[in-house]
Amino acid sequence: MPGRLYGLGVGPGDPELLTLKALRLLRAAPVVAYPAPEQGESFARSIVSSWLEPWQREIPIRIPMRTGLPPGSVYDAAAAALGAELGRGHDAALLCQGDPFFYGSFIELWTRLAPRYGVEVIPGVCSLAACAAAAATPLVARDETLAVIPATLGEAELAHRLAEADAAAIVKLGRHFRKVVEVLDSLGLLGSARYVERATLPNQRTAPLASVDATSVPYFSMALIRPIMLRNKS
Numbered sequence: 757m758p759g760r761l762y763g764l765g766v767g768p769g770d771p772e773l774l775t776l777k778a779l780r781l782l783r784a785a786p787v788v789a790y791p792a793p794e795q796g797e798s799f800a801r802s803i804v805s806s807w808l809e810p811w812q813r814e815i816p817i818r819i820p821m822r823t824g825l826p827p828g829s830v831y832d833a834a835a836a837a838l839g840a841e842l843g844r845g846h847d848a849a850l851l852c853q854g855d856p857f858f859y860g861s862f863i864e865l866w867t868r869l870a871p872r873y874g875v876e877v878i879p880g881v882c883s884l885a886a887c888a889a890a891a892a893t894p895l896v897a898r899d900e901t902l903a904v905i906p907a908t909l910g911e912a913e914l915a916h917r918l919a920e921a922d923a924a925a926i927v928k929l930g931r932h933f934r935k936v937v938e939v940l941d942s943l944g945l946l947g948s949a950r951y952v953e954r955a956t957l958p959n960q961r962t963a964p965l966a967s968v969d970a971t972s973v974p975y976f977s978m979a980l981i982r983p984i985m986l987r988n989k990s
């Protein structure tokens with residue numbers, strides 16, 4: 757019998773936000789895989805590191821993160837390595853920061869492995885929920901709609917999506933931060949935008965977005981805006 761692949765959402769950063777189900781499956785998995793930078797520690801692994809045991813075989817999936825999307829060959833190789841373990845009958849836990857199906861690199865492996873193996877996805881606490889809680893601001897209320905917008909989009913597209921939105925979360929800020937500030941300013945939304953970085957970690961930071969130094973913005977940061985509140989006031 758082939759093994760089963762578990763896509764484990766490990767939450768936004770605070771290990772206490774791991775679900776009981778993810779913890780149970782993690783502790784039982786003979787193989788534990790996780791995305792990692794080309795050099796250095798994996799964020800997903802760091803969240804669960806205190807529960808890992810020496811008998812568990814670890815497979816880091818090293819993903820180049822310079823510019824643009826990582827090449828498909830990285831995921832092809834990772835899928836082959838995981839497929840080999842599953843083919844030998846070993847269950848594998850694939851760690852995913854936040855939730856696996858919310859912009860997770862897990863999706864690349866799920867696409868490649870789900871047609872051939874049993875795969876189960878265990879939802880995790882998503883960064884949207886974590887950032888809203890950190891900023892002490894509701895994401896959406898009543899019949900409002902929420903737009904989740906990657907900062908990687910071009911200026912015109914960002915402006916278009918924001919102009920249509922009741923409420924918005926802009927993810928993947930990092931080096932796109934200056935562009936986002938300019939677009940928000942042009943729409944009169946800069947003053948009301950909130951900024952959250954590294955939500956739920958000990959070095960979490962929240963601030964009015966307008967006050968943030970663009971040179972200090974990490975990848976793990978998000979902007980939260982509710983344009984509908986401004987429209988309702990005017």
Ligand SMILES: C[S@@+](CC[C@H](N)C(=O)[O-])C[C@H]1O[C@@H](n2cnc3c(N)ncnc32)[C@H](O)[C@@H]1O
Binds near residue numbers: 769887976
């Ligand atoms: C590739 S997506 C992965 C999202 C993740 N799967 C989730 O469910 O939250 C990475 C983006 O999510 C956001 N993010 C993830 N964790 C975060 C955190 N702890 N604090 C702030 N933003 C976070 C950032 O916008 C970051 O650029």
